[in-house]
Amino acid sequence: MNVVVRGFFWIVTMKFKINSCTLVLALLTAPFVHADAHGKWSYSGESAPDKWGTLNHAFATCEKGFNQSPIDIQKTIKGELPPLSMSFNAKDKSIINNGHTIQIDVNDGDHLVVDGTTFTLKQFHFHTPSENLIDGRTYPLEVHFVNSSPQGELAVIGVMIDEGQENPVIADILNNIPARINQAQKLSKPLALANLMPGDKHYYRFSGSLTTPPCTEGVRWLVMKDPVYASKAQIAAFEAALAQKNSRPVQPLNGRVVIH
Numbered sequence: 001m002n003v004v005v006r007g008f009f010w011i012v013t014m015k016f017k018i019n020s021c022t023l024v025l026a027l028l029t030a031p032f033v034h035a036d037a038h039g040k041w042s043y044s045g046e047s048a049p050d051k052w053g054t055l056n057h058a059f060a061t062c063e064k065g066f067n068q069s070p071i072d073i074q075k076t077i078k079g080e081l082p083p084l085s086m087s088f089n090a091k092d093k094s095i096i097n098n099g100h101t102i103q104i105d106v107n108d109g110d111h112l113v114v115d116g117t118t119f120t121l122k123q124f125h126f127h128t129p130s131e132n133l134i135d136g137r138t139y140p141l142e143v144h145f146v147n148s149s150p151q152g153e154l155a156v157i158g159v160m161i162d163e164g165q166e167n168p169v170i171a172d173i174l175n176n177i178p179a180r181i182n183q184a185q186k187l188s189k190p191l192a193l194a195n196l197m198p199g200d201k202h203y204y205r206f207s208g209s210l211t212t213p214p215c216t217e218g219v220r221w222l223v224m225k226d227p228v229y230a231s232k233a234q235i236a237a238f239e240a241a242l243a244q245k246n247s248r249p250v251q252p253l254n255g256r257v258v259i260h
Contacts, residue, residue: 041213043100049248052213062215068251069208069221070131070158071258076204079259083201084157084222086112088121088145088193095176096184100212101125101246102177102238104191105184112147112155114220119147119155124196128239131211131247132158132223134204139227140235142247143196144211154210155220157203159196164229169195174237198226206258211248225260 041047041055053063062068092108103125110121123146130142141161148154161167169191178185201224208221230238 043244043246043248052215056213059213059215061209061217062213065209065215065217066254067207067209067217067256068215069211069219070133070248070250071206071208071253071256072133072136072250073204073206073223073258074135076258076260079205081203081205081259084112084114084203086110086157086197086201088112088197089190091190093191094184094186095173095178097178097181097241099181101127102173102241104173104187110193112145112157114155114222117149117153119149119153121145121147126238126242127211127247128235128242128245129247130158130160131250132160132221133250134160134223134225141230141238153218153220154216155222156208158221158223159198160224160227161196161230161235162227163232163235166231166234167195167229168192170230170234170238174234174241177241196228198224198228200224200226202226202260204258204260206256208256 041052041059043049047055049062052059053061088110089108093104093106095102095104097103103123105123106121112119112121124143125146127142127144128140130139131144132142139160139162143159143161145157145159146154147156161170172187172189172191176185176187203225204221204223206221207217208219209215209217210219
C-alpha cells in the first residue's frame with residue numbers, strides 16, 4: 001500500500017477516534033431510530049437539502065461539514081482493498097414508510113467486518129434516484145445498508161440498482177409496504193438479501209456522512225462497484241411508493257480521496 005493510501009487511512013482512523021462520542025449521539029438521531037428529526041426536513045421547498053443546515057442547530061453539519069455524502073465517485077486510487085466480508089440474512093425484521101424512505105429494520109445479528117471491527121446491520125433503506133454517482137452516472141435506485149459497531153461507529157454499504165430483470169426481494173418489499181406513514185409492520189418471512197448484493201464484493205471506500213439530517217460525519221462509506229437489478233415496473237412502483245425523489249445532491253470532496 002503506497003504512502004498516499006496509508007496517509008488516508010491514518011486520517012480516517014484519527015477522525016473516527018475524535019468523533020466517537022459524536023457518533024454515539026448520532027445513533028439516537030440516525031434514520032433507523034425514527035427520531036424526531038423526521039418530519040422537520042424534506043427534499044423540496046423551504047426544508048429542502050440546501051436548507052437543512054438552517055432548520056435546526058443539530059443539523060448544522062449539513063451546511064458546515066467538510067466530509068459530506070453523497071459524492072460523485074471519480075478519479076479513485078487503487079488500494080487493493082479486499083472484498084467485503086459479510087453475513088446478511090434479515091430474518092427478524094420490520095418495514096416502515098417513515099415519510100422519507102422505505103426502510104427495513106433488522107434485528108438478527110447480521111454483520112459486516114471492516115478493519116477488523118464487526119458492524120451489525122441495523123437497517124437498510126432506499127433512495128430514488130441514487131444519491132451517490134459513479135463516474136457521473138445516476139442509477140434509478142440505491143439501497144443503503146446501515147451498520148453500527150459496539151462503539152457506535154457507522155459503516156454504510158451503498159448498492160446501485162439498475163434496470164434489468166425482476167428482483168424477488170424488491171417484489172417482497174413492494175408487497176409489504178404499510179399503507180400508513182410511520183406504521184411499522186413485521187415481515188412474515190426472511191428476505192433473500194443476496195439479491196440486493198452483487199456477486200462481486202469489491203467496492204469504493206471513502207469517509208463521509210449520513211445523507212440525511214443531522215448529516216453526522218465519520219461514516220465509513222463502502223459503495224459496491226457493480227449494481228444489482230430490478231425490473232422497469234418494479235422501479236416505477238418504488239418511485240410511486242416513495243411519492244417523491246428522496247436523494248440529497250452530491251457534495252464536494254474537499255480533498256478527500258476514494259480508494260478501490
